Amino acid sequence: MSTLQSYGWNAHFMHHFETNTHQNLEAARVLSIQGFKHLLITAEGNLDALLAGSLINSREPESLPKTGDWVLVKRYDEEGIIIDILPRINELSRKMPGSQSTRQVLAANVDAALIVQGLDRDFNLMRLQRYLQQIAQCYIRPIVVLNKTDLVPDPENYRLRVAELGYDCPVILTSALDEAQQSAWTNHHLLPGHTYILLGSSGVGKSTLVNSLLGHDLQETGATSSANSKGKHTTTTRQLVQLPNGSMIIDVPGMREFGLTSEDGDEGIHHPMIDALAPQCRFGDCTHQHEPGCAVVNAVENGDLPEIVYRSYQKLLREQNHFQASEADKRRMGKQFGKIAKQVSKHRKDRKY
Known part of the structure; x- marks a missing residue:
């Protein structure tokens, strides 16, 4: 090769x-x-x-x-x-941090994204759904990695809570400090010649995971505050490295924000459970909020659809609509500016003797 x-x-x-x-x-x-x-x-x-x-x-x-x-x-x-x-197969993007509605491309040509959450104090299902939604929009396969299993009495309970969200993706329980656990899941999920990206907040153990997978320290691991269990930023740039088994991994600095964008051809927020229920709604253009005969709302009221899934869906939909509106405003202003620039240019030419 x-x-x-x-x-x-x-x-x-x-x-x-x-x-x-x-x-x-x-x-x-x-x-x-x-x-x-x-x-x-x-x-x-x-x-x-x-x-x-x-x-x-x-x-x-x-x-x-x-x-x-x-x-x-x-x-x-x-x-x-x-x-x-060369043309990309895909690209992983997010909304640029802050109030500006601009896309930021984090990496390109990625086979799967490893969403890392720590089971000490970082575990957050709403945040996890945000990652899952944006990654799906970018046509990248998600893999959930629940790290620091050695710090909780019942790690399996966390895996079940993720599974209840209804996403069809692997959920891995591991400790970056346990070499046997690391070998078990990486041999199955990290394939030679494939590219993976590590995503998550600061302090979830991404750098420790990378160091363990490499067999040596690529990044210094930062100390974690005993007061809030938040780690320091130890990765300062996105870096693609090759692992001993031939797979590749991109380590990304810890992110406080992972805002949604609107990718080309995307028609809104998709969730497996909600997509399955939507055809049963009375109206084909149902927004799943207040319409009579909405199968999604009925499923929430009957307990067939987890409320956290529905609340996250509505929140992410509002966020995406805001991004789309801001993008449309920028395009409209750009066209207006272009017209004004042409008028000014024509005016200058007409006034020349």
């Missing part, structure tokens, strides 16, 4: 590489980004590279190279210049 194949190179990227119009360029994958410097893996090994000015000027920020992207690079001495990006 070649170096590129071991890092996920496949027929999709080969096709776009062979049909690309640029000549005499190498294919490489982005391992990490630190400021303006991009660390790449090429067929010949690691290479530091910068973005070509033409690429920066022709792309929106979310379309510029991210960790996990496959790029086309031209060598100059010991460094490279990234000329273009």
